[in-house]
Amino acid sequence: MIRTVNKLLMLLLFCAWGYSATAQQKSKIQVVQLTGVVYSADSINEKIPFVNIKIKGTTRGTVTDLNGFFSIPILASDTLVFSAVGYAEQDFFLKDPSINLVKLFVNIRMHTQTYTLKGVTVYGLTKENFKRAFLELDIPQNAYAYTINPKLIPTPEELKLPPPVGINFSPSELLKEIPAIKRASDKKKHKKMIEKDGDQIPEMH
Numbered sequence: 001m002i003r004t005v006n007k008l009l010m011l012l013l014f015c016a017w018g019y020s021a022t023a024q025q026k027s028k029i030q031v032v033q034l035t036g037v038v039y040s041a042d043s044i045n046e047k048i049p050f051v052n053i054k055i056k057g058t059t060r061g062t063v064t065d066l067n068g069f070f071s072i073p074i075l076a077s078d079t080l081v082f083s084a085v086g087y088a089e090q091d092f093f094l095k096d097p098s099i100n101l102v103k104l105f106v107n108i109r110m111h112t113q114t115y116t117l118k119g120v121t122v123y124g125l126t127k128e129n130f131k132r133a134f135l136e137l138d139i140p141q142n143a144y145a146y147t148i149n150p151k152l153i154p155t156p157e158e159l160k161l162p163p164p165v166g167i168n169f170s171p172s173e174l175l176k177e178i179p180a181i182k183r184a185s186d187k188k189k190h191k192k193m194i195e196k197d198g199d200q201i202p203e204m205h
Contacts, residue, residue: 032094035071036106038064038082048110051084056091076101088113 040046047068054061056079064070074080076097082090087110125133
């Protein structure tokens with residue numbers, strides 16, 4: 001019985017010591033407000049907007065603004081992963097997690113990533129071959145046909161258009177006022193009058 005009690009006491013002391021050590025270790029890990037700007041490594045002043053910043057192993061993170069600025073609270077032992085379209089991923093972590101910091105400002109520079117294609121095949125066509133291939137295309141007869149329902153077209157009465165202002169002339173009346181046409185019309189009328197009376201047709205100049 002005494003041995004059992006001693007074993008229980010030893011187990012409790014061991015658990016208490018382990019919990020105390022873990023608590024002390026956690027208390028040493030500080031929270032740091034990390035602030036900074038993300039730049040392109042190819043340019044001195046080119047800031048990268050909308051960079052995804054994620055704390056590795058967690059779902060916490062943030063995104064840079066239009067000026068490449070970001071601010072995020074992290075633990076001194078955290079590792080940040082920076083990623084953006086067209087740039088290679090970059091990790092950031094504090095070299096000394098035990099350092100006593102509350103705020104830290106950093107400049108992050110990301111390198112552009114080049115994608116290499118396995119191969120590109122380009123097929124060229126001469127002008128004549130292109131014409132022949134274009135003419136041989138099988139296009140449906142009504143592929144681009146669009147029928148408008150006449151009932152959907154509004155009438156002038158439905159549009160309630162105002163009547164025209166001023167004197168209306170038909171196209172024929174306007175043409176009659178042109179001098180050359182007017183002279184030809186007068187000659188024609190004069191000829192008809194002479195032929196009706198049976199007299200000789202005089203020349204008009």
